[in-house]
Amino acid sequence: MIAPSRVGGPAPAVHPPEGLGASLGRLASRHPVVWRLSSLVLFFLAWEIAGRVPISYAFPTFSATLVALVSMMADGSLFVAYGSTLQPLVIGIAISGVVGVVLGIVMGLSRMAEWLAAPLFVVLQAAPMAALIPLITFVYGIGLLAKTLAVIMLALPVIVLNGYKAVRNANPSLVAMCRSFQGTKLQQIAKIIVPDASPVIFAGLRLGLAAGFIGVILAELLITPTGIGDLITYHRSVANYAEMYAAVVSIILVSTLTLAALESFETRLLRPEKRRG
């Protein structure tokens, strides 16, 4: 696991007089990714040991889970499941992202909009969503619409509230600067307030995306057994625990990678100054 990260830099392990520990330490301090990988390796190792003990019959080893994951990819069942899971997720996140950011900005700029909408989203954010999902089923059935709604209900409040707080707390000195150079209200919003608020808006989007994953999995577990939720439920019911864990791991993996992609997209697009250390 460590070997690939050595390729880029000068290889410190070449110098024989140094102890292995010292050279590893230097390698790690130069490449923080080594620490992160080590943390993963340790976790998987602990998992493997716990699986071999075993702590429970229903707890597979890491290697068994990995094998199950590969076989589910090979027989295509994993991809079929993602096809149906991602549909409500993508639609729900797209709607929540656009509506949430716009609504958040409007609420940040106008007290009236804030008074009108903020209480609703504060309540929605505080509400235990899992309890509301059966209600969605009641009204909208078990189709795509119900699942999309579940995603939106979880993702939208945090996106809206972050956007609104970010805009409301935009640096007053920068706003005064824009006014002093006769910037119009529109320029003030587009060139100062939104860029200044963008890190917090994006933090909201990241949290919203994570909540969206929760929403879609909840919906698949509670509403209609389809997609990854179905994969989890099915393999549990037939006691294929390795497959069940593989499905869970895969959704964690997909969600983490999506969040990381969003973060790097944000840095690239809106905060060029963060690209340099």
Next chain:
Amino acid sequence: MAHLAVAEAAIPASETVVAVRGICKRYSEVEALRLIDLDFPRGKLTTLLGPSGCGKTTLLKIIAGLIAASSGEVRVNGKPVTGPGPERAFVFQDFALMPWATVMRNVAFGLELQGMGKAERQSIARNYIAEVGLTGFEDKYPHELSGGMRQRVGLARAFAVNAEVLLLDEPFSAVDEQNRRKFQEDLLRLVDKERKTFIFVTHSIEEAVYVSDRIVLLSRRPGRVSQIIEPRIDRTASPDAIRRDQGYLDTVEEIWQGLKHYVD
């Protein structure tokens, strides 16, 4: 009659650009400024000096049009101020630089807001970046610069819009002492070169005496004009000679005697 003739003859030499008439400012409980009357002559650097909380920054922001006075009016070239205008440019105490923009974009920002084309505004900005000594830093971001360099960006941005009046709100207060001295010397050179009217707010007596043609002393809250001093200092001398000049030292002492009773 003779007295009047002298006064009339004196007008062209010290033509008023900014006239402050009867400005009062009260926040709900606090009276910040009371009946301020001041004239700021063209081409001069006038400093507003006073104890902290005397409302000097408030007065500067009223002149800038960033905050409204409770009563009274400010006229720039005879026209009453209702908000910020192109004939005034502001330099902020905390620099107010956009962290996501390069030095180049920050300096050109005033021109960008006016809708000037990219090539044109960048060539103007490049000129003022050189003027404040930041050539080579065009593509840096503010967090890569020192405090002194950041304020040079703020100054270049204010120069770039070619305003007649530059309003500087304690521009050096967040800059360390060594950079501050160098910066003051550069400012004097720019004042001489640009021939603009400067209104400068500071709480440092030495700084005020060193850079100013006129010093307006404000009293403690509610701020009122307590004294106007015109330091008689030979500005052609070297910076170090000025700081040892007897006139400079006497003026610093005189102002300190005037302000001493405001300090607890």
